[in-house]
Amino acid sequence: xxxLTKPKLLFDKIWDSHCVTNLGGGYDLIYIDRHMLHELGxxxxxxxxxxxxxxxxxxxxxxxxxxxxxxxxPGRKDTTWPDGINYxxxxxxxxSRHSIQLFDLHxxxxxxxxxxxxxxxxxxxxxxxxxxxxHTCSVGAVGTLSWGIGTSDVAHVLATQTLVQLRPxxxxxxxxxxxxxxxxxxxxxxxxxxxxxxxAGTGYAIEFCGEAISSLSTEARLTLCNLAIEMGSRIGQVAxxxxxxxxxxxxxxxxxxxDWEQALAHWKSLPSDPGAHANREITFYVDRLKPxxxxxxxxxxxxxxxxxxxxxxxxxxxxxxxxxxKALSYMDLEPGTRLTDVAIDAVFIGSCTNSRIxxxxxxxxxxxxxxxxxxxxxxxxxxxxxxxxxxxxxxxxTVFTAAGFEWRQAGCxxxxxxxxxxxxxxxRCVSTSNRxxxxxxxxxxxxxxxxxxxxxxxxIRGYITDHRSTVK
Amino acid sequence: MNSPRISGIAxxxxxxxxxxxTIIPIEYCINxxxxxxxxxLFRSWRYLDDGDERPEFLLNTDPYRNxxxxxxxxxxxxxxxxxxxxxxxxxxxxKCVVAPSFGEIFYDNCFQNGLLAARVSRSAATTLSQAIExxxxxxxxxxxxxxxxxxxxxxxFQFELDNIRSEMLLHDLDPVAATLTQIDAIERFEKRDxxxxxxxxxx
Numbered sequence: 001x002x003x004l005t006k007p008k009l010l011f012d013k014i015w016d017s018h019c020v021t022n023l024g025g026g027y028d029l030i031y032i033d034r035h036m037l038h039e040l041g042x043x044x045x046x047x048x049x050x051x052x053x054x055x056x057x058x059x060x061x062x063x064x065x066x067x068x069x070x071x072x073x074p075g076r077k078d079t080t081w082p083d084g085i086n087y088x089x090x091x092x093x094x095x096s097r098h099s100i101q102l103f104d105l106h107x108x109x110x111x112x113x114x115x116x117x118x119x120x121x122x123x124x125x126x127x128x129x130x131x132x133x134x135h136t137c138s139v140g141a142v143g144t145l146s147w148g149i150g151t152s153d154v155a156h157v158l159a160t161q162t163l164v165q166l167r168p169x170x171x172x173x174x175x176x177x178x179x180x181x182x183x184x185x186x187x188x189x190x191x192x193x194x195x196x197x198x199x200a201g202t203g204y205a206i207e208f209c210g211e212a213i214s215s216l217s218t219e220a221r222l223t224l225c226n227l228a229i230e231m232g233s234r235i236g237q238v239a240x241x242x243x244x245x246x247x248x249x250x251x252x253x254x255x256x257x258x259d260w261e262q263a264l265a266h267w268k269s270l271p272s273d274p275g276a277h278a279n280r281e282i283t284f285y286v287d288r289l290k291p292x293x294x295x296x297x298x299x300x301x302x303x304x305x306x307x308x309x310x311x312x313x314x315x316x317x318x319x320x321x322x323x324x325x326k327a328l329s330y331m332d333l334e335p336g337t338r339l340t341d342v343a344i345d346a347v348f349i350g351s352c353t354n355s356r357i358x359x360x361x362x363x364x365x366x367x368x369x370x371x372x373x374x375x376x377x378x379x380x381x382x383x384x385x386x387x388x389x390x391x392x393x394x395x396x397x398t399v400f401t402a403a404g405f406e407w408r409q410a411g412c413x414x415x416x417x418x419x420x421x422x423x424x425x426x427x428r429c430v431s432t433s434n435r436x437x438x439x440x441x442x443x444x445x446x447x448x449x450x451x452x453x454x455x456x457x458x459x460i461r462g463y464i465t466d467h468r469s470t471v472k
Numbered sequence: 473m474n475s476p477r478i479s480g481i482a483x484x485x486x487x488x489x490x491x492x493x494t495i496i497p498i499e500y501c502i503n504x505x506x507x508x509x510x511x512x513l514f515r516s517w518r519y520l521d522d523g524d525e526r527p528e529f530l531l532n533t534d535p536y537r538n539x540x541x542x543x544x545x546x547x548x549x550x551x552x553x554x555x556x557x558x559x560x561x562x563x564x565x566x567k568c569v570v571a572p573s574f575g576e577i578f579y580d581n582c583f584q585n586g587l588l589a590a591r592v593s594r595s596a597a598t599t600l601s602q603a604i605e606x607x608x609x610x611x612x613x614x615x616x617x618x619x620x621x622x623x624x625x626x627x628x629f630q631f632e633l634d635n636i637r638s639e640m641l642l643h644d645l646d647p648v649a650a651t652l653t654q655i656d657a658i659e660r661f662e663k664r665d666x667x668x669x670x671x672x673x674x675x
Contacts, residue, residue, distance in 0.1 A: 021657045025636050029654055031661050033672050040502070041553070052648070060673060069502060083502055127672060134553040134577055148577055150555035152584035152647070160651045162658060166634070198489050199547035199573050232547065234576045259671035266669065298489045319545050319598075323488045418498050425521065437493040437551060439516050 007273035010239045011170045011205045014145040014270070018128050020162055030165045033127035034144075035157050036113045037064035037100070039087040040418070041132025045154035046094040056098040057161040063122055064095045065103040067112045069418045072381050072408040078105065081419045098158075109252070111384025111410045114138040114352040118222060119384055121251025125240035125267040130157060135352050135434065137228040141221035142248065143240030143270055145205075148229065168235065171204040172278035175212035177287035182468040184362070185220035186354060186432070186451040188212065189227040190292040192284060194302035201233025204280065207272065208238050212286045218247035219356040226353045227434055230299040239271035293339050293464055294436045294449040296327030301436070303339065305454065305466045311335035330438055331446050332426075339464045342448075346429040347378040347459035348441070349405075349452055351415035354432035355383030359452040360391050364399040366456035366467055372404035373462030379406045379421060381413040405459070417442045430458040474642050476617035478567045478588065480540025482610055483530055484601040490544055491551035492578055501556040509556055510563035531564075535609045543570040543600045549578025549589075558585045568614050570621065570631065572597045583637045586644065588616060590631035596621075600629065616641055 008016075020029040035058075037045075042064065049056070056062060069087045071080035078088050088105055095102040103109040109120060113131055117123040117139050125143030130136060134148035153163060179188060193200075206228050213221065221238045228236025238244075245264060248254045255263045291305040301324070303310065312324035312335070328335065333342070349355070349363050360382065372378045380400050382388035388410055391397055397407045414421040415433035417440065423429055425444025432455050433440075436447035448464060457467035500512030518529050525532045531539060542561070548571040549557060558581045561569065568588040582589040592600070603623050604610050613622040616638055621629045639645060651658075665672065 020661045021654055023636070025634055027636055029651065029657070031658070031665070044555075054648075086503065122674070124672075132553060134551065148553045150553050150558075150577055150581035150584060152555060153580065156648050156651065159648050160655075160658065161662075162651055162654075164636075164647060164651060198550060202547070202573050202576060229551075232550065232573075232576070253674045255671035259675075263669075263671040266671075298491075300489070319486060319488050322486065323545070326487060416498055418502065435491070435493065435551060437491045439497050440493050443497070443499075443516060443521065 007276035009170050009172070009272040009276045009278060010143065010207055010237055010270055011145065014126055014128065015167065018145070023164060026166050027164055028167055029162050030128060032130055032157050032161050032163060033061060034122055034129035035062045036117055036122070036129065036131035036136070037062065037091070037154070038068055038113050038131070038133065039066050039091040040068035041151060041154055042094065043087060043090045044151045045132065045158060048152070048155040049158050052159065054159045056100065056158050059099045061161065062100045062158070063103070064091055064100055065110055065113055065116060066091060066105040068412050068416055070105055070411045071419050072411045072413045072421055074407070074409060076409055084419065108385055111386065112352045112355065112412055114226070115355060115383030115387065118142050118218070119251070119386060121248055121254030124248065124254065124263065125244060126270050130163065134229045134234070135226055137234055137236045138222050138226040138352055140228070140235060140237035141218060141225040142244050143237065143267065145235065145237065147234040168205045169203055169279035170207060171201060171233070171280040171282065172207045172209060174210035174281070174283045175208060176210050176283055176285050177212055178215060179212055179286050179289060182453065183289045183291055184451040184453070185216055185223040187289060187292040188286055189224050190294065190299060190302045190449060191289055193227060193231045193299045194292070195284070196231060198230060198298050198300040199232040201228060201231040204233050205235035205237065206231070206233045207278065208236065213238055214241065217358060218243055219358045222356065223353055227299065230434060240267045291451060291454050291466060291468065293454065295331065295333060295339060296324065297330055297436055297438050298327070299434070299436060299449060301327055305339060307339060309333045309335050309337045309339065340466060342428070342464045343462060344376060344430055344458055344464060345427040346423055347376060347455050348414040348429055348431040348433065349455050350379065350381030350383065350413050351433035352383065353434045354452050355381060355387065357387050357390050359432065360387070360396050363452040363456040364396045366453050366470065367403045367405070367460065368399050370403055370460045372459045376459055376462050378404060378459040379408060379414060381408045381421070382410050385410045414441050417445070430455045430464060474644060476615050476642060478540065478614040478616070480567065480611060481535050481538050482541040482543060482604050482612040483536045483539040484543040484604040485530070486543070486545050486601040488545035489547045489550055492549055492554050492557035492575065493551055495549065495557040496554065496560040501554055506559060507563040509560040513560040513564045539566060541568045541570065541612050541614060542566050543597060543604060545597070546572040546594065548574050550575035553577040555581045555584070558582050558587055562587055570597065570600060583640050584647070586641060588614065588641060590614065590621065590633065592621070592629055592631045596629040603627070
């Protein structure tokens, strides 16, 4: 007789199997299978560890890379961006002292931490993964339970390989239907954030499911889960399936041989059981979705690409109205303006959201044989060195450079603006990144979030553009 | 044990979705040590590009330079995980932030640094903001043990806080040391896991 067990969700299966001990009051001590480090979030954490005189508990489960405070200039050196020199060195020193594998600035496996984690097969279904960066939710796309943490918690994981966590509720978002041609995972998640709000996911782990999600590639799912945090949830997940296994098979750190077989058997048991219910269930129909573009200073400030800047006076809630007014003033936009009438100064294609090979291909497809509009600065920054090399092997770099784009080296670049990839005050940029916050791309910068194809079309026209209407 | 009472001047920024980039821009997060993050707090709201103060910004006016309690809109501290956002608030002198909801990573970071993040209802946040706007230099009394924010004896608001976090605040608990008392359980988990999931450790 089979043992009857309560149907469980993907989230619950992974959480429960990583619970070291229950601490009471809804808190569990959760074991961490993978700890990813980067140079910005780790230096103080190592200081804390060193002050305590402690060793890294599981250096074999800890991996590091340089991505945030580095130059992305072609031919970059340690010293190309002066503010980063100390950070680059300190991460080398700390990882060497504690025997942690470092994907060094000059190595072939370097890249944005959330791009390389799945690319190298470090992020695996059914495992827990944390990193001192809020966009760690990205890698939930391969069925990982992953979330971003602060510096103190980075030190906690280094010392104990665990975290004290309050068990979140679960929100399941079923995306029904199929995305229309030219509408991407980026548009889908921006539309969801616009509909549900920037804090709708607070207190929840989000599982994305449904036909529209099953038909997405792993790279598109990474884009989707990347923005879970912009909905307030530090955890976004997609259940692993054949698409996932195919993606992970043969990756540098993925299990092989007998280990792969055993892992695969476990992974196939992970999807939510029929009859399991989330604390909040939402159905979202995607059949008529259009490309999305943000107009304000929150990812929830988003409209259809053929839409207009909304009027705060139409909003009943006084606080939301105040937020919108502040955003419009910062963005220097008037209500009622068509987004496609808004001229731009820059385009950024990159970041942990949209810098993978499929993103670069989508952008190159729009750009091929065209020129960047006069006066527009356009950058492409591949998410990893591996992605850059693959793009170069496919000739995408020449498509970009022939059009007038800068072809740069892998890093966070103009998403975090911690190097010279930044806008001048007042400049307006269509960006494939994840945050349109005040000053995010440089002091006084104005950001409009969009998909790679939309960003590419904007670069050509010099205005925010519906890429579907550009003549091929 | 720390005093459960926080008392001081309250300021309000009744705007939703104030993100951690706004609380501290990234360029102020690097090559800087504690306790020098105060100059970075709300940098572009507080200062002009040339470094002069914006005279109209609340925290640049008296008595709000001595703000101890900050009441904000929903989703305060959303966005980036940068713990420097909490350090900037603490280095400025803020002891308690009050909002209907907080960015989750920011919320965790607050308690790692002895900063009380007090979650109140939307109506309580609105009432508190209005009271602060109406009475210049209003002082609030916060009690961590009782989970209350008092404007006066007749205007008391409850906030949400679980026991683990209030203990952390009241006793300055060291979370790493607390977890290390569970080291036997961690070792048992690892031992069992080596057989259960040998594929997890990369070779």
